Amino acid sequence: MDTWLLAFSTLLGTCLATFVGWGVISYSLAGLIAFGMAYGVLAGGWSSFWPGFIKTVVSQEDPRLATTLMGYLMFSRGLGNILSTPITAAMAHPKGLSAVQGRLGFGVGNGKFENVIVYTGTCFAGASLIAGVGWVVEKSYQRSSTRR
Secondary structure, three states: OOHHHHHHHHHHHHHHHHHHHHOOOOOOHHHHHHHHHHHHHHHOOHHHHHHHHHHHHOOOOOHHHHHHHHHHHHHHHHHHHHHHHHHHHHHOOOOOOOOOOOOOHHHHHHHOOHHHHHHHHHHHHHHHHHHHHHHHHHHHHHHHHHHO
16 A cells, blocks of 8 residues: 555544544443544554555665664654653643634533644644645656556
């Protein structure tokens, strides 16, 4: 399977799971469990895709480049793990009244997690956009190279 398409589909699915699952239906325990399962299936295996991504970029003659790329990916994951706590803590605070009224996940805890949901979903939307552009660029490059 095409790695760009796999990245695009999982990132877009995670974006939808965040906005719909966490933001809309997670006002109940059943909705929160459904969100957790969807998010875990889609986002949880992201680092298992890394060797497939690296394989398409690196030739087998240069194992140092593959190791270096894996190190950069692990570094970015660690950096995200460290920086996500202060970012989330800065955004997660009760608003008193949520901007979204009604029984939605955005309003849980008096809107405490509304900014976190929007931030997380937007990050995944941006990442899926980048993966989608990468997929289109690769397909257009393949088409132009087969015409020659």
